[in-house]
Amino acid sequence: MISESHPLHRLFRGLTESTFMMELGVGDPSLVGYVSNLLAAFVPSQPIGQVRDKQGRPLFEVLKMVAEAESAADLERRGECYRHVGDFTLFWTGVYPEALGKLRGEQSPDCLINYQQQGKRSYYLASTLSARTDDRPVLRRLSDQFELCAFGLSQVRKEWEKLETEIGDKPLWA
Template sequence: MTRDVPETHPLHRLFRGITENTFHTELGIADPGLVGYVAGLLARFVPSQAIFKIRDGEGREVTQVSAMIAEAESSPDDDRRKECHRHVGDFTLFWTGVYPEALPKLREARLADHLVNFQEQGKRSYFLASTFEGTQAPVLRRLSAEFELCAFGLSLVRQEWERSDGLSDRIGLILES
């Protein structure tokens, strides 16, 4: 079971600060909803189990984008479909923006995701998630429209935390508290 990082946790403030500064100064994006969502995504994915939070009907971890989409499409429940599509958007944005060097491994020839274009699928999934009623619909629609820019922004956020002396160590200490 995934343990969420509470929004009051210092890690959220850390990611929010880095993301807000990077998106505003480097990309010219001063949208608090979008920046907050992207920063929240980073905090949500700190517990590595959250990256693969989608489960199939038998409770097994779903690790491939194609299987996550199948879970969304096969569900009769709108909330489940929305959550699966939103997660596919988050998953593809995370890997495309923060760890693009991992994409070849995630798309190995022996895997079903070999033919999945993570950027195109992320855009599509955010769009589909935005079509369901909800307060996050405008942010999800913007993530769909500006997926590549947000992925680039996340790559800059990663560069910033890698440049910061001891930031990785501080994140570890924050998680232990």
């Protein structure tokens, strides 16, 4: 994960705070912080395959991640898997909705699922299972406000794309 002092992390925090407050009227520091941390974690793409099966292979389909969560004997592991499903679905739904067709292609196990519904459900379950009790309220808010957060992420993307245009179409994290 990108450290909180890294310029990209600070950029995402600033864009998220500004967008969520000015465009959505959301001034909840824990929710905004969580969403900006999600961007800083997922944009470099390494954490996308964070949930692994029992053989250690990264899972990229939501249904397989959910199956891994439901088969976990350890409640903490189950909660972390559900949190990742929430993060994964929120990221793709909010930041790159145009990629959902490919992610849920007809050959994918995810072809019939709704990412928003699964994200809401997963954040709710994570909120009941999280070993870190201070994380439970923000996970519950992410469940309750999934669509708003996804929309907020789409607006944050528009803002960073404006910045990229200003600096010559070079990705901010390149």
